[in-house]
Amino acid sequence: MNPSSAPSSTYRLQFNRGFTFADAADMIAYLHALGISHVYASPFLKARTGSLHGYNIVDHNALNPEIGTKADFDAYIERLHHYGMGQIVDIVPNHMGVGGDDNNWWLDVLENGEASVYADFFDIDWHPANPALSNKVLLPFLGDHYGSVLENGELKLVFDSKNGTFNVRYYEHLFPIDPLTYPFILGMHIDRLTQHSDRNQRLFEALTVVIAACKSLPGRNDLSDSLRKYRHQSAMACKHHLVELYSKHPEAHTYIQANLDVFNGDVKQPGSFDRLHQLLETQAYRLSYWKVATEEINYRRFFDINELAALRMENSEVFDVTHQLILQMVHDGQINGLRVDHPDGLSDPCAYYHQLQQLVRKQAGTQSESDDAFFGLWIEKILANFEHLPSDWPVSGTTGYDSAFLLNGIFVRQQSERQVNRIYSRFIGLNLEYESLLYDRKKLITHRMLSSELTVLANLLSHIAQTNRRTRDFTYQALRDALGEVVACFPVYRTYITATQISEEDLRYVQWAIAQAKKHNPATDILIFDFIGQLLTLTHLDAYRNSMRRKVVQFVLKFQQYTSPVMAKGLEDTTFYIYNRLTSLNDVGFNPCAFGISVAAFHQANKQRLMHWPQAMVTTSTHDSKRSEDVRARINVLSEMPDEWQRRLNRWSRLNRHKKRLINHESAPSRNDEYLIYQTLIGVWPLQTGHLFEDTDALESLRKRIEDYMLKAIREAKVHTSWINPNEEYEEAIRSFVSALLYTNPEHNAFLADFLPFQQRVARFGLFNSLSQTLMKLTIPGIPDIYQGNELWMFNLVDPDNRQPVDYRERNRLLSSLVKESEACTDLSVFARQLLEQIGNGHAKLYLTWKSLKLRHRYQQLFRHGSYTGLTAQGPRADHICAFARCHEGETIIAVAAREFVPLVTEENDLPIGGSIWHDTFVELPANQSEIQTYRNVFTGERVTSTRIDDQFFLSAAEVFSSFSVGLLVEEPAK
Incomplete structure (x- = not known):
């Protein structure tokens, strides 16, 4: 296999200090044996110390030392290439990690303000509405109000003698002092030096020179390129002089430390901190309590995370510098494709993709886009179910959230929607309407968590309005309120309108949002909404003067960068934790309103993916x-047994009523959170229940996982508590409730005695669901990706739960054993059936994955270019089958997956296989079949021959599912 060729399958690895390049190198042989063509690596550039995810990069041109050295990386790449494998790498163009003391670009901005050579690298509003922040950047990193932190002595002025710099330290944070203000520190009590020894006199003279040099530095508002460079060079010279002074004059140690002591004050005398406060007031930043960020932060962030500052990737210098190392690795053949993180945060994603493609081609020595196919770019784009990826984007496609939605939805029983709605509403005592909830939560985000970003937009909007006599009467507050309404009503994450292009689809989204905003606000002057709509679609742009046209375009670009985090926070991080009807539907890229996907819709979506x-x-x-995936596969089963689900819910609620607490006359946890807890327990409960109650550590670990998850869930929901304002009493009630549910074994716990038999039954159905889902993922159009460890059963919740270490040695051992046993087996159907009978150990999923990936490797052109035909099932069990054919140049494979297993698996038939279940059920073959054909089932080795009925050919479901619950059939050559 050529590593530079398009991947046939990927395997996601999460690099961090617990999983290094050396660890990855050790498991490459296993991934190769499994059938993986490309490792899909999480970001591995230098990130904040201790980062478990790598998205808080602090240096784009260095490897993360916690993951390994250059030699470690080279050895890992050499191992990949030894097995003919390639690598796709996750890159982070939208933001960098800030705060701390390790991002040199950010520290330079803090030291020099707008005069920093990196000031244009970050998306900072240097002239916000609050005059106190003019020419400053707000730093919301303090754990309490600024005055309290200052007077508690937590802010420490320190001197770095190696670099000749003064800084303020606050725990892990470093706040540089502008060299222009060094004289305020160095000049204090300087006259006293002349009253003592000659050595002090020499120190006085040396300090006088340094102070004069610092005072002569250009100010932070001198923004020409030449002055910026001059200031930078002069400041470095001042620092160098300080280093020399400190090393040559031992008296300087005592002098500087004495001055620092004065600045650092005495906690018993609040007034003693005045000097430090005055010094901080002269800096290019303003320190603040972290909660202030929601209303006054003036740098764009990744969502609402203060420690992630957005980059201005539209700045060509920023683009070039941040991609140097990555592009060198592409040139060296160490990277064969890129995954672009959060592209919706970029000002113009399409322009970014084109720029990236051009640079890759330049590295390869090919300038024309027609020379070769596009370099592999996969973008983390979240599409609404009615939304399409723009066809002119030079990318390979999305990272697969849209396909995950389809692959999950096919296992949700659509006919149960009304009943599940009724169960949910009755249990929580409230009829939650999803669209209204989402609208309300998005408004909450705009008014609280992302209020400062809305203010920036509103200021720009107001400025534009004031330039036209027809709009100048629109007040700032009216414009801000209307803008927030439009954002709350926006139907997609964002649009991609530029000064030169607007698509029909984007035009419709803006028009929809404006129309909905008007409906929600009948008392608001509709002319304001019309004005916003005209701006967002760049209507009448030519009516503005040149300078104002740029402002209008800037407003549109910033608006588009804003709707995306509002949707993400309002939907993924809020609504998904409130609307708990069926939580398997609440995932990134999913639509909780879409209760399942029909087989026909599934096939149509796959055809569209293949086409585009x-x-x-x-x-x-x-x-x-x-x-x-395995947790969702379990929870989906509830849609197949709504009657029993309702009975169990009511019984558990009665049994656990006394485990709740009364807070402000209301039971805690709430009925909605209780509903979530039961689904969560069903989803994550370990397969080996008996062992769990014998191992107190294992039970405690489960309890801790559930408690941690529920704490995160209720804070994200922002109903009874939140990250910003934790309600400790409610959170303790959640912990207490979860602990009480799991306090002892079923013999002494009435809830567990009733819960466990039901959960184990649901879990078994869920395993069959997951096998079918895995088969379809590995065979539908597109490149299948496996998230680390999921080739075996993994019952994980949201991060950090899903980033636990994976035991690859055990997986390697299991795979080796499966390969040997299956190859030595004289009757593969018996082997496959045994795997199904012991489905709980996960070997069946690993076996299915290995067999499918090996087939993909054998039929690469078929899976890459082959047609897709959805196959219709007929007979009494037709609704329980999803099947399709992939054909290319005379080669055919057919995938047949069973689904909705509840009525299929009974006490008499504990496996969903055999003629007693599938009798008289057939899969209709493509219409171009003209003769009887024999197929071989890859998993069982069995041969299945088509049957002719009238003018159509069929496969017997009983034969396909004779020994295994899924079938992957390869057409046998005619003899």
Whole structure:
């Protein structure tokens, strides 16, 4: 296999200090044996110390030392290439990790303000509405109000004698002092030096020179390139002089330390901190309590995370510098494709993709886009179910959230929607309407968590309005309120309108949002909404003067960068934790309103992917998943047994009523959170229940996982508590309730005695669901991706739960054993059936994955270019089958997956296989079949011969599912 060729399958690895390049190198042989063509690596550039995910990069041109050295990386790449494998790498163009003391670009901005050579690298509003922040950047990193932190002595002025710099330290944070203000520190009590020894006199003279040099530095508002460079060079010279002074004059140690002591004050005398406060007031930043960020932060962030500052990737210098190392690795053949993180945060994603493609081609020595196919770019784009990826984007497709939605939905019983709605509403005592809830939560985000970003937009909007006599009467507050309404009503994450292009689809989204905003606000002057709509679609742009046209375009670009985090926070991080009807539907890229997907819709979506994005990723679990694929597969089963689900819910609620607490006359946890807890327990409960109650550590670990998850869930929901304002009493009630549910074994716990038999039954159905889902993921159009560890059963929740270490040695051992046993087996159907009978150990999933990936390797052109035909089932069990054919140049494979297993698996038939279940059920073959054909089932080795009925050919479901619950059939050559 050529590593530079398009991947046939990927395997996601999460690099961090617990999983290094050396660890990855050790498991490459296993991934190769499994059938993986490309490792899909999480970011591995230098990130914040201790980062478990790598998205808080602090240096784009260095490897993360916690992951390994250059030699470690080279050895890992050499191992990949030894097995003919390639690598796709996750890159982070939208933001960097800030705060701390390790991002040199950010520290330079703090030291020099707008005069920093990196000031234009970050998306900072240097002139916000609050005049106190003019020419400053707000730093919301303090754990309490600024005055309290200052007077508690937590801010420490320190001197770095190696670099000749003064800084303020606050725990792990470093706040540089502008060299222009060094004289305020160095000049204090300087006259006293002349009253003592000659050595002090020499120190006085040396300090005088340094102070004069610092005072002569250009100010932070001198923004020409030449002055910026001059200031930078002069400041470095001042620092160098300080280093020399400190090393040559031992008296300087005592002098500087004495001055620092004065600045650092005495906690018993609040007034003693005045000097430090005055010094901080002269800096290019303003320190603040972290909660202030929601209303006044003036740098764009990744969502609402203060420690992630957005980059201005539209700045060509930023683009070039941040991609140097990555592009060198591409040139050296160490990277064969890129995954672009959070592209919706970029000002113009399409322009970014083109720029990236051009640079890759330049590295390869090919300038024309027609010379070769596009370099592999997979983008983390979340599409609404009615939304399409723009066809002119030079990318390979998305990272697969849209395919995960389909692969999950096919296992939700659509006919149960009304009943499940009724069960949910009755249990929680409230009729939650999803669209209204989402609208309300998005408004909450705009008014609280992302209020400062809305203020920036509103200021720009107001400025534009004031330039026209027809709009100047629109007040700032009216414009801000209307803008927030439009954002709350926006139907997609964002649009991609530029000064030169607007698509019909984007035009419709803006028009929809404006129309909905008007409906929600009948008392608001509709002319304001019309004005916003005209701006967002760049209507009448020519009516503005040149300078104002730029402002209008800037407003549109910033608006588009804003709607995306509002949707993400309002939907993924809020609504998904409130609307708990069926939580398997609440995941990134999913639509909780879509209660299942029909087989016909599933086939149509796969045809569309093959037609437009055949190289898009296909996934079922990611590092961002709210629940792993196997957890969702279990919870989906509840849609097949709504009557029993309702009975169990009511019984558990009665049994556990006394475990709740009364807070402000209301029971805690709430009925909605209780509903979530039961689904969570069903989803994550370990397969080996008996062992669990014998191992107190294992039970405690489960309890801790559930408690941690529920704490995160209720804080994300922002109903009874939140990250910003924790309600400790409610959170303790959640912990207490979970602990009480799991306090002892079923013999002494009435809830567990009733819960466990039901959960184990649901879990067994869920395993069959997952096998079918895995088969479809590995065979539908696109490139299948496996999230680390999910080739075996993984019952994980949202991060950090889904980032636990994976035992690859055990997986390697199991795979080696499966390969040997299956190859030595004289009757593969018996072997496959045994795997199904012991489905709980996960070997069946590993076996299915290995067999399918090996077939993909054998039929690479078929899976890459082959047609897709949905196959219709007929007979009494037709609704329980999803099947399709892939054909290419005379080669055919057919995938047949069973689904909705509840009525199929009974006490008499504990496996969903055999003629007693599938009798008289057939799969209709493509219409171009003209003769009887024999197929071989890859999993069982069995041969299945088509049957002719009238003018159509069929496969017997009983034969396909004779020994295994899924079938992957390869057409046998005619003799």
